[in-house]
Amino acid sequence: MWQTRGRHTGPTAPDVLRKHLQALKDARSVQDFMELPDADTPEGESAFEARWLVDEEVTVRARLRLAEWSGPGQEWTLTAEAERPWDLRWPSPAAMFWPWEAETPWGQETVTGERFVAANPLPADEKELRRSLRAALRDTWTVHLVVHEAMTPDERGRRSLVPLLPPGLHHRVIEHRAAPHQLRTVNWALKEAGVEVPRGGGLVLPGAPAPAGYDAADFSVRSVFLDGTHPTELLDAVRRFAALTGPLPEGADAALTVLREEWQLLTLEEELARERELVAMYKGALEAMTESRDLYREAAEHAHEALAAYREAAAEAGEPRQAPARKGGSPFQQWGRTLERFKETTKGLRPPAPAPSTVSRESPEQDRGIGTSDDEALEATDR
Template identity: 30%
Template structure:
């Protein structure tokens, strides 16, 4: 098959095109037929003319007519003498006795004054006689019928030149090559072409396969990624796939009702395929450009067409009126929402004004929040102090039992902390499990404070503990250390911080859609924006009460703890 291209250029929606082969003697019949069709009112005007030097055709006929529903159509027939042997003889590699030395290639291009409908007759029928179907053959071999199903012997199906024929036909956008398969031979067979709309005539080649011939065709179709289902049908992919047509639509499975139902399914799929705009190949583009030199009189607007246009204009007006009503409805709803938002804004402004006018009330709320937080911290510290007293006593007893040790030994001094935030950040780069975000905006707000050194020490100790936690988690697994809080009570933890420094999360903010939740959304490298409710109290409860917010992804894709914020306490549901 021809390789499908990716660039698709559809022909105009009001265009129709096809091509085929006939005998040179048909020219005289066309000359005699067109006057008869004019006298019977089938065509309005016609003319015969010859191609000038350099044209790809020898003779041309133009005809204009109206369809049954009043559409005006301009149709042009080009005839080109072909004195060479038929492509079928070339395919078989031997001459055919029925080859005629004066074959004539034909092509018909038509334009309508509205989008083309497959329910309209094939424009080629206005040029060729009704009682002669010899012109309904393909453009290349002149032997493949376009008016009935074609059965082929295995000699031709297995010929490599048959593949070349399919490739050439798939490159012509007006053709739809269809294979239909009958597992068993039937004497009386429905004809697929009889089930198609009139406008599909001369554009569809139906090749009927029997028995195991579907295997042979599927070998040919292998590289196209489509196949012929047993007892079903397949539309051979064209060089340019129409927009809106997927690969899966090429194949049609056998229907449960038998061959007749299957062919009706195939006919429906082929009709859908032909209804799409086809690719505007060089030949089609040249033919459409030639239609610009139309010299026959333009058809006047008929009564039926005027009624159609009037009905169409009325329908357009109804649609416009409906769209206007919907737009007005949406506008009214938007205005209602705007009025409601204005009322809420006014109420919020009044409340803010009351707060501004009553600073004592506002300060009282802040003091109460600070008091509650201080009591919570005090109670937690008292519990931890009790635990530490018991632990220290136990450790002293254990130490006294070690030879050379005694109760009176002093504890070693705490390791020195980094002397600046910048030095700390440089040291953090040596921690493979810690990732720092943009901390400068919050950090700048606590620089120069009298307790900055204390906050820096606590921050550093928290980071060391987090790195130790991540390293331990890699060794013992998630089930042992699912989170940092579990590390703080793990008996093998060797880098510790007071448990009161650590706040596992802010469940209320994470679950509810509050205005404060957004202030805890920070960027994490490799993860995007994440909620960082977990934080560390690197300062006390008195403002600015610095906090360090983190996101624990040690069990996730990055394997790191991401630090997103370091600075003054963020607003929470209690107003702090």
């Protein structure tokens, strides 16, 4: 796996990518490429996929995403993956997407704004110098190399050391140059990281967090001759640092996942293989559903058999069957019928009512007749 990111400061980044990739495809350096439809990319972004061969048999798949940037231009993130462990002698994937020209607008690193494959002098202003180095210490996407010039170099000494590295590191390394009088300021800025640049030497910055196995003594070189000779010791330190395993930078894991799971630039064989995988997946799902249905049917049959056996056993044992529930109206209607039956029953328990009296209460003498002898009562009644 190979990853890096940078900035394109011009206004026509997609056009540059289309033109360069088409030229490489015509030259058969790239097998194929495609620009993803807008529907498959977030709003304000675009993406390109490309595929090529290395060592004539190893396929490399790469995806470059263009996103909006706070400043002019766009930020690009490039992720590539090969069919076998990455060899730094293979071409840089960035060079497969972007054309390399002098002062090309795409070749700027994102955090510090310095250029790839160039010797970048540190700012003359001390505040800017400290800010630049502290930003480099926080960067985990790029390897940052600081070289101190013991004396002002000639034209050969001002050339970048990055082109002397394997091609796979050309767009993953940023070279910073400190002038002879800047050494104290440089080491003051690096003090919080616990590292320092030797006078006339070089140092590979640890990043934040530093990868496992990083020791400043192993990645600093005491003497770097900027006279056109090959700085073997310093270049070896850069290669060893790039080989260290550390946490992926922020956003790198998501980019790798998209490359693996949403890859669209398929060959005919890959499309057939993907369709076969889909058919196998659907077949497995259908078999699982059929097996589940059969198990459910078998369980239902066992339940019916158990219920029938229980009923037969109950009948043989003479177990009285429960009377079915009486179908009536609502509970309120049943309660009303119960009250009616209770009312009819209580009617027979009441004492008989006395016969209505025919005595007239027209005069007081009649009232006084009550309680007298029977003859007087009858006489009074006749009257």
